[in-house]
Amino acid sequence: MSPALLNGSDATATNGLKKHQDGFGTRAIHVGSEPNPETGAVIPSISLSTTYKQDSVGKHKGFEYSRSGNPNRNALEETLASIETGGAFGLAFASGSSTTATVLQSLGPNAHIVSVNDVYGGTFRYMSKVAKINQGLETTFLDLENADDETILASFQENTKLIWIESPTNPTLRLIDIPHIVSLARSHPSNPLVLVDNTFLSPFYSSPLLQGADIVLHSLTKYVNGHSDVVMGALILPPRHAELAANLRFLQNAIGAVPSPYDSWLAQRGAKTLHLRMKAHGTNALEVARALQKSPYVEEVIYPGLTTHPKNELAYRSLSPHARKFVDAYLTSQSKAADSEEAFERIGFPYGGMISFRIRGGAVEADKFLTSTRLFTLAESLGGVESLAEHPARMTHGSIPEAERALLGIGDNLIRLSVGVEEVEDLVADIEQALEAAVGSSIKSSD
Numbered sequence: 287m288s289p290a291l292l293n294g295s296d297a298t299a300t301n302g303l304k305k306h307q308d309g310f311g312t313r314a315i316h317v318g319s320e321p322n323p324e325t326g327a328v329i330p331s332i333s334l335s336t337t338y339k340q341d342s343v344g345k346h347k348g349f350e351y352s353r354s355g356n357p358n359r360n361a362l363e364e365t366l367a368s369i370e371t372g373g374a375f376g377l378a379f380a381s382g383s384s385t386t387a388t389v390l391q392s393l394g395p396n397a398h399i400v401s402v403n404d405v406y407g408g409t410f411r412y413m414s415k416v417a418k419i420n421q422g423l424e425t426t427f428l429d430l431e432n433a434d435d436e437t438i439l440a441s442f443q444e445n446t447k448l449i450w451i452e453s454p455t456n457p458t459l460r461l462i463d464i465p466h467i468v469s470l471a472r473s474h475p476s477n478p479l480v481l482v483d484n485t486f487l488s489p490f491y492s493s494p495l496l497q498g499a500d501i502v503l504h505s506l507t508k509y510v511n512g513h514s515d516v517v518m519g520a521l522i523l524p525p526r527h528a529e530l531a532a533n534l535r536f537l538q539n540a541i542g543a544v545p546s547p548y549d550s551w552l553a554q555r556g557a558k559t560l561h562l563r564m565k566a567h568g569t570n571a572l573e574v575a576r577a578l579q580k581s582p583y584v585e586e587v588i589y590p591g592l593t594t595h596p597k598n599e600l601a602y603r604s605l606s607p608h609a610r611k612f613v614d615a616y617l618t619s620q621s622k623a624a625d626s627e628e629a630f631e632r633i634g635f636p637y638g639g640m641i642s643f644r645i646r647g648g649a650v651e652a653d654k655f656l657t658s659t660r661l662f663t664l665a666e667s668l669g670g671v672e673s674l675a676e677h678p679a680r681m682t683h684g685s686i687p688e689a690e691r692a693l694l695g696i697g698d699n700l701i702r703l704s705v706g707v708e709e710v711e712d713l714v715a716d717i718e719q720a721l722e723a724a725v726g727s728s729i730k731s732s733d
Contacts, residue, residue, distance in 0.1 A: 310369060310490065310608040311561035318365035318554060332551050333357040354539045358550040365557050366510075366520050370484070370502050371606060372495030373522040375531035377538050378550060382485070382505030383408050384543035385519030387416070389448075389481065389501065392537055396422040399448040399478070400441050402462060403427040404455035404694050406483070407683040413450075430467060431460040431597075438470055446476040451499075452483045453492075453604070457642050457678040457702040458695050459588045461597040464604065468498035479530075485509070485669070487638045490564035493606035495524045508669030509639075511556040512563050516549045563671065563707055565612055568636025570713060571705040576634070577714045578643050583725035585644040585699065591637030601637050612636070640668060641703040642678075646725050649698035652677055654724035656701065661708060661716040668704035673713060675703050 321328050338349040349355050363376035379385040386409055417423035426441045453462040468480050481501040482494035488509035494502050506518035523531045575589035590601035613635045620633045645651050656664045662675040678696050
């Protein structure tokens, strides 16, 4: 089995014909999981050894010490570099937070970065309370969705080394035009790197490296592993950044925040079904979003796949090539089922499994909703096969000061859903009964 073929190489075969480029799901299943040449095993075994025999000093079979390299971690990193389309180098870490820390430490002392203001609370905390103190990092938090070019360019400094993007952002699902931000970065003398946290969409729905990004970050804890039983993170870089990848790999080894062999094995196992799960997450989330949109107990639904979302066109434009094929096929099937052109235009399209919405009321109604759901479990995190619900203002984004949360629209009535892969009819029924319990009952009692 040829790794070059599986990674979609454009090389031509000996007969002069262009080699077939394997699709996303095929790469996820096969790259990094080649059959063992000694045993024929089609699934990699778990290598728990911390050290490896050397035939003589410095002469070994590719492994010395498990912090520096492990067969399971190496296999996972190969898989990640393949499924994050446009990638060549994958690096796995013990958590998404340690991944963030390693990237920011690689910038050195007294650097400046620009970050989207609606960023994950843990990332905000590390930038503003750890890196700021320990390495003099200065961060400008900016609304990269709505700021004009002049404002964005004015935020760049001589020592600006990185632009940090989430798209969609967490938790208000703002969309950033990645190619446009990349073009602004390239036009400035500081020429900062552009990093995209692709956790929310996963490598299935979005391919930031194809949009010009320099680094892609994932919390593998979420969709890539997909079963809520592993804490891990990863970086993926394109071929042009071999030197940067080598520097980050040096820090990966030197700092030592590496995942265990078993966690690496689990995450690679999860990645094999990523394409199937993401399709189910997306179609389920779209149906739940539409149900929320129809509810009198909901003030606003935030899901970029809905045609009512202000960035719906950008959402479609930002789809990866493989997600575009899936979405187009979905839209074709729905257009045949729609009873009118107007009905079809309201359908929307699957765009990941994350939804945020504002419940009618405030903290009391939000609490009641979160404790009334049967299938949506009140818990932090996201991206597992099971559906989760959480309150950003007091949970995932509690580390952000209240005044700043208010400016970002993270209020007491904002609820974030991670829609799982259960039967969609059951999920919709659960949402509807919880809304009735949280808001409907209070409206009826006031009447």
